[in-house]
Amino acid sequence: MSDEYYMRKALRLARRGLGKTSPNPMVGALIVRNDEIIGQGYHRRYGEGHAEINAIRDTGGDISGATLYVTLEPCCHYGKTPPCVDALLKGSIGRVVIGMVDPNPSVNGKSIEILSRRGIETTTGVLEEECYRLNESYLKYIQTGLPFVTLKFAQTLDGRIASAEGNSQWISSESSRRLAHRLRSVYDGILVGVGTVLADDPQLTVRLVKRINPLRIVADSRLRIPLSARVLRDQDGAPTIIATTSRADKVKLSALKGMAIEVLTVGEDEKGQVDLKDLLKSLGEKGIASVLVEGGARIITSLLHQGLADKAVIFIAPKIMGRGIEAVADLGIRDMSHTIKLSFVKAYRRGEDLVLEANIRDAP
């Protein structure tokens, strides 16, 4: 069987860690001898054993002369666990096939170099694009310190996310909304503007599917959030951070602190709103590697305008609304040639809706 064949299997293993490994990457590994899989493993959860070690364990321990297939370059440093490269050398692995180099500064090709210097054949870049896409959050985060930002919204065919009066319940079908909950569960945080809290009073938890709740983040420069907002309840199940500015209402501030809600004071932008870059940086420092942005239009527009969004997941309902509210407001773009460019990654049906996933290629 080809290297691609085994790497595809390793990718499938890696995906089992979806939503559980952050801020670590998802990794899958396979050990093969004489065209027979003798061990397999994946990174199950942040802080637990790496995929390679789990695969070695799965063989019973004898990996001598065998080939390791791993979606991401093995580590060579002490983190929460000892370096994987040591275990491979100790076990006299015969060959190592790697999906992609780990851009983490403490790895970044070093492990490949160590293995090569020790006379072990290595092949890198097998199904590289798939391996890259698997860990888009981790890769952005490890290289920039900022979380990977995905914009998510549901719109009608004619581009409306709500009626002119602000009503958006429900544009998309129930099966789309279930998928949207599943999407929540694979992000470290969900971000909305306070306008969305005031209009819809969402819970922002994962209810329609059984998964882990992400951190809930509300950008609220003046602390206009009502203390009765649903996003402030059930802090044990899903903690909430309110991001505000120095202009915050002081009474509300103490009330929130009294409710044991974390309030994060960040800089403000030229409009007096929460400086989103500053907020993302703070979230990155807290280990939040990925954020799903669920609106409203102001926060979506601002993230796009500042080049802070990486991806868009758009649910398109087979409906036409006419006048209403659009997801993206004025970006200052006056010319077709200056639009923000994306590329479609996936398009699929979900119930009666269509779901489009697109990567944002460049900022305006």
Place this chain on the structure above:
Amino acid sequence: MSDEYYMRKALRLARRGLGKTSPNPMVGALIVRNDEIIGQGYHRRYGEGHAEINAIRDTGGDISGATLYVTLEPCCHYGKTPPCVDALLKGSIGRVVIGMVDPNPSVNGKSIEILSRRGIETTTGVLEEECYRLNESYLKYIQTGLPFVTLKFAQTLDGRIASAEGNSQWISSESSRRLAHRLRSVYDGILVGVGTVLADDPQLTVRLVKRINPLRIVADSRLRIPLSARVLRDQDGAPTIIATTSRADKVKLSALKGMAIEVLTVGEDEKGQVDLKDLLKSLGEKGIASVLVEGGARIITSLLHQGLADKAVIFIAPKIMGRGIEAVADLGIRDMSHTIKLSFVKAYRRGEDLVLEANIRDAP
């Protein structure tokens, strides 16, 4: 082989007539004896032989005891050609398998009845949905006298069809525009509002692919069209009709008539614009069974508002524009539950774009 197997082949034959049979339907026919195809035919062009007759001819003439597969109920009346049912009876066909009943009032089940009465086994409704979709234009036209109306536009991911200044060149990629030209060629007419002529000065001909030009129709209540407009040129290759109202500029009217441009005066709606239902009725009377509407927003909105649109073909470019012009303006819809409902028929990539085809299920 199953009935579905042969009917699928008949459907494929039928599609060869695409863009050439209107206002007749596309029809494909297959004659099978002992699981061997002994003849095949399709309706090649309006006024020429029917699919069944072409298939009989293809057998050499002996169809006795054989099975005919035909996508649409054969005719039993004298039109441009003698009734197909007579030829089938004369040739002692053994069995007739029909995709769908022809709703044309002069057929509408009568042929099936005649065949049954003469002791010939008939089966109806094989791949009925596909047969229906094949001739959606014909079916609407034969039942209502109005042409089948498809709205076509290109928009950014955030639903903008042009910049705030009205610039729309180009939202979609070249391969999408080539597909849009192919789409033109399968409609009997292309309809735009005069606003689109004033903004873009389009030719509305089929240039990017080699096909037949449809009739060009401009809705222009006051005759604001410049005499130099490109849509007025090359009348031999693609004739143009200007639809106007009694409020038309008289000088422009005589000038257009002097240029041998057909000017059609129809009623006006409550806004003093061309009454689109009236226009469609007049076009239907001229034998125009299908119209592709290429904008702008006013005409699209008006057709949707009046429940006159049957289908939408939307090119979605992987771009975000922010503020701009949307395809659909105010429809008077204030509530999510009152949106116009569609159903997606197809979604596919074309170059870097996505193309969505949706049927409009009900008016507001």
